[in-house]
Amino acid sequence: MENELEWWGLERGYYNAGGAMAVPSGDQKPESYYVGVDVGTGSVRAALVDQRGTLVAFAEQPINQWEPQFNHHEQSSEDIWAACCVVTKKVVQGIDLNQIRGLGFDATCSLVVLDKQFRPLPVNHEGNSHQNIIMWLDHRAVSQVHRINETKHSVLQYVGGVMSVEMQAPKLLWLKENLRETCWDKAGHFFDLPDFLSWKATGVTARSLCSLVCKWTYLAEEGWDDSFWKKVGLEDLIADNYSKIGNQVLPPGASLGNGLTPEAAKDLGLPAGIAVAASLIDAHAGGLGVIGADVRGYGLACEEQPVTSRLAVICGTSSCHIGISKDPIFVSGVWGPYFSAMVPGFWLNEGGQSVTGKLIDHMVQGHAAFPELQAKATARCQSVYAYLNSHLDLIKKAQPVGFLTVDLHVWPDFHGNRSPLADLTLKGMVTGLKLSQDLDDLAILYLATIQAIAFGTRLIIEAMEAAGHSISTLFLCGGLSKNPLFVQMHADITGMPVVLSQEVESVLVGAAILGACASGDFSSVQEAMARMSKVGKVVFPRHEDKRYYDKKYQVFLKLVEHQKEYAAIMKGD
Numbered sequence: 242m243e244n245e246l247e248w249w250g251l252e253r254g255y256y257n258a259g260g261a262m263a264v265p266s267g268d269q270k271p272e273s274y275y276v277g278v279d280v281g282t283g284s285v286r287a288a289l290v291d292q293r294g295t296l297v298a299f300a301e302q303p304i305n306q307w308e309p310q311f312n313h314h315e316q317s318s319e320d321i322w323a324a325c326c327v328v329t330k331k332v333v334q335g336i337d338l339n340q341i342r343g344l345g346f347d348a349t350c351s352l353v354v355l356d357k358q359f360r361p362l363p364v365n366h367e368g369n370s371h372q373n374i375i376m377w378l379d380h381r382a383v384s385q386v387h388r389i390n391e392t393k394h395s396v397l398q399y400v401g402g403v404m405s406v407e408m409q410a411p412k413l414l415w416l417k418e419n420l421r422e423t424c425w426d427k428a429g430h431f432f433d434l435p436d437f438l439s440w441k442a443t444g445v446t447a448r449s450l451c452s453l454v455c456k457w458t459y460l461a462e463e464g465w466d467d468s469f470w471k472k473v474g475l476e477d478l479i480a481d482n483y484s485k486i487g488n489q490v491l492p493p494g495a496s497l498g499n500g501l502t503p504e505a506a507k508d509l510g511l512p513a514g515i516a517v518a519a520s521l522i523d524a525h526a527g528g529l530g531v532i533g534a535d536v537r538g539y540g541l542a543c544e545e546q547p548v549t550s551r552l553a554v555i556c557g558t559s560s561c562h563i564g565i566s567k568d569p570i571f572v573s574g575v576w577g578p579y580f581s582a583m584v585p586g587f588w589l590n591e592g593g594q595s596v597t598g599k600l601i602d603h604m605v606q607g608h609a610a611f612p613e614l615q616a617k618a619t620a621r622c623q624s625v626y627a628y629l630n631s632h633l634d635l636i637k638k639a640q641p642v643g644f645l646t647v648d649l650h651v652w653p654d655f656h657g658n659r660s661p662l663a664d665l666t667l668k669g670m671v672t673g674l675k676l677s678q679d680l681d682d683l684a685i686l687y688l689a690t691i692q693a694i695a696f697g698t699r700l701i702i703e704a705m706e707a708a709g710h711s712i713s714t715l716f717l718c719g720g721l722s723k724n725p726l727f728v729q730m731h732a733d734i735t736g737m738p739v740v741l742s743q744e745v746e747s748v749l750v751g752a753a754i755l756g757a758c759a760s761g762d763f764s765s766v767q768e769a770m771a772r773m774s775k776v777g778k779v780v781f782p783r784h785e786d787k788r789y790y791d792k793k794y795q796v797f798l799k800l801v802e803h804q805k806e807y808a809a810i811m812k813g814d
């Protein structure tokens with residue numbers, strides 16, 4: 242592959258000599274806007290984005306989560322839709338609505354359950370139908386996923402060899418086995434959350450190839466495999482050509498039906514009939530929002546390499562590591578290979594860590610010095626993360642900040658390991674604790690947690706490379722990419738440069754790219770990516786610290802080895 246643009250199938254003259262995007266003539270002032278809506282774990286965000294990928298307006302609204310039992314996590318599809326309406330109305334205020342050409346949604350891969358009349362059904366023993374979503378991080382279906390994995394069915398090859406408890410088949414089996422009368426028998430529609438949103442907007446029940454391929458065992462070229470559903474005891478879903486879980490499947494960015502329905506238009510404050518795109522899972526929208534950027538002029542190795550050398554790392558509540566390839570690559574413990582799930586015509590693998598932002602928050606908020614931290618950060622009008630970063634700078638003295646954890650090490654799998662060990666029984670570990678409980682102690686624990694997450698990324702990259710990926714550059718986005726310490730630690734610990742996008746909210750750029758594709762303003766997803774994603778800043782690794790991090794990585798690997806030894810000792814007689 243000679244260069245990036247040819248790889249995307251775009252003409253060379255499309256960019257000007259300085260590497261900046263050439264705006265087509267007569268197109269100097271943005272006249273078309275797209276609305277992107279991103280439903281994360283903790284909040285719903287919307288943005289108004291122009292055709293150059295610039296965020297013109299942004300709004301955010303928190304969403305409810307319930308944990309009726311440990312490891313049961315639920316949400317409400319009505320709450321989420323209401324939040325989508327609030328934020329969308331806000332971002333289009335003051336804009337000529339005729340300039341809005343398309344709408345795209347992305348969301349976490351949570352399971353939404355509706356009855357035959359599309360009304361919410363309870364996913365809990367309490368019968369609370371408002372709580373009709375089993376969230377992606379819910380681990381209630383442990384026994385079900387073990388039985389699914391024991392079948393060794395061939396579809397499991399396409400999820401890294403082992404199905405995750407966070408995917409939809411085990412959750413469906415749990416509902417069938419535990420809530421037969423109140424939920425399973427009454428259910429008419431099981432949606433992935435991104436597909437629920439596009440249905441709400443258009444009335445079209447078509448599913449996105451992204452959600453079905455990544456979380457539901459659908460194969461892009463072969464479709465559903467009846468034998469899988471029969472073998473795992475969910476044969477009832479085959480009925481009526483899979484109508485409950487999806488029998489019309491569209492590529493992400495495809496235009497749905499007649500666009501936005503009058504009812505949804507009223508809810509969202511948008512014009513009826515505008516194009517609405519088949520959705521993406523949030524991580525994949527982040528991938529779309531970052532990996533297509535023109536990197537010329539930044540001194541990055543990936544400038545001369547195909548786009549397959551780029552790894553998108555989308556870091557929010559969880560972190561997802563998305564790499565693409567021309568041919569399928571099977572990586573043990575890493576999800577995929579998935580065909581056309583994000584970029585049409587390309588395979589992808591998705592590594593992940595189930596809790597990253599959530600883990601940092603857990604460590605910080607659970608520490609005895611947290612109230613003091615909160616008070617001090619508030620007094621300085623700073624976030625707790627910004628305060629901790631400056632506190633670490635104070636206490637590091639002459640040494641690099643990362644060296645403060647020479648005798649404090651963390652294994653980050655507090656919610657099991659998603660990749661590459663694919664072992665949900667793994668737990669978190671911390672070694673090197675002292676009797677102190679002051680702010681220094683909290684700051685160093687926070688640093689060690691961030692480093693552990695970055696070592697997890699290194700482990701995932703090594704597994705992907707051993708299987709055939711060749712990665713040279715990380716493209717980070719999501720809430721954690723706002724944290725300079727998190728970004729620098731990823732660069733230092735992986736030894737790779739980290740590219741941050743011009744738009745911090747690049748997941749929303751990904752959602753807007755979907756809307757732009759559905760509007761027909763771009764001829765392909767690749768073209769929209771190349772035009773709308775932009776490099777903001779590059780963070781290079783401090784190679785002089787490499788020896789230190791290599792040693793810490795050795796300890797990191799020992800931690801999990803020891804954890805497995807402890808489990809074996811306790812299992813023995």
Ligand SMILES: Nc1ncnc2c1ncn2[C@@H]1O[C@H](COP(=O)(O)OP(=O)(O)O)[C@@H](O)[C@H]1O
Nearest residue numbers: 281282283284557558598626719720721723724
């Ligand atoms: N300004 C910030 N600085 C540092 N970390 C942040 C900041 N904002 C959010 N975070 C981290 O990002 C995480 C949430 O990321 P986000 O992408 O909003 O999550 P989600 O999409 O899962 O709702 C939080 O758990 C927090 O640890």
Ligand SMILES: O=C(CO)[C@H](O)[C@H](O)COP(=O)(O)O
Nearest residue numbers: 281282349350524557558559
């Ligand atoms: O499984 C996933 C993507 O395939 C994500 O982990 C899940 O969608 C949650 O995302 P976030 O951490 O941004 O809330």
